[in-house]
Amino acid sequence: MRTAVPIGVPVGVGLSVAAALLLTGIATDGSGAGAAGAARTVAATPAAGAAVAAPRARPSAPALTGSDLDGRTVSLSAFRGEVVVLNVWGSWCAPCRAEADDLALLSGQLRGEGVRFLGVNTRDRDRDAARSFVRAHGLGFPSIHDPTGALLLRFPPAVLNPQTIPSTLVLDRRGRVAVAIGGAVSAEQLRPLVARVVAEG
Secondary structure, eight states, X not given: OOOOOOOSOOTTSOOOSOOEEOOSSOOTTSSOTTTTSOOOOEEOBOGGGOOOOOGGGOOBOOOOEEEBTTSOEEEGGGGTTSEEEEEEEOTTOHHHHHHHHHHHHHHHHHGGXXXXXXXXXXXXXXXXXXXXXXXXXXXXXXEEXXXXXXXXXXXXXXXXXXXXXXXXXXXXTTSBEEEEEESOOOHHHHHHHHHHHHTTO
């Protein structure tokens, strides 16, 4: 079993070595092959090793509602019917800064394909710092402000480890987790994973 070592975690936060994505029947082509086979535990992997889970094996994402960085209400349920890229980030996180420009680029390119991006800004108690991050990287998608990490705790830690920042999930049109990535991701790595979920129709 492969494990992802959390990166970008601020000093003083305990680290969990294993962040297992408990899905059964993983098929790298998204076809569902193997879903009826023996259950197996797939470790959450960095972007380079991420795979698309078979549809029958995907857990549903929890309800997420909160205020964005400007105080407006944002809800994940508003994006149902579209493929959603959910990115967890913090302005204090160096790997988040490394991936932000790619996410900004990709969110603009994929908007016309029915793909929406939604951020969850965590551990930034000061919204000004988070807003500065958004401006610096040209992030055109909303982010729910979650300074205490309460929203992240709604996910099973096997699916989204709140100690692994950044993290990115790709949700299918039914709101199920199709891809889970621990650590920074590039546009080159994320694009084909999202494309395969979009192609499911």
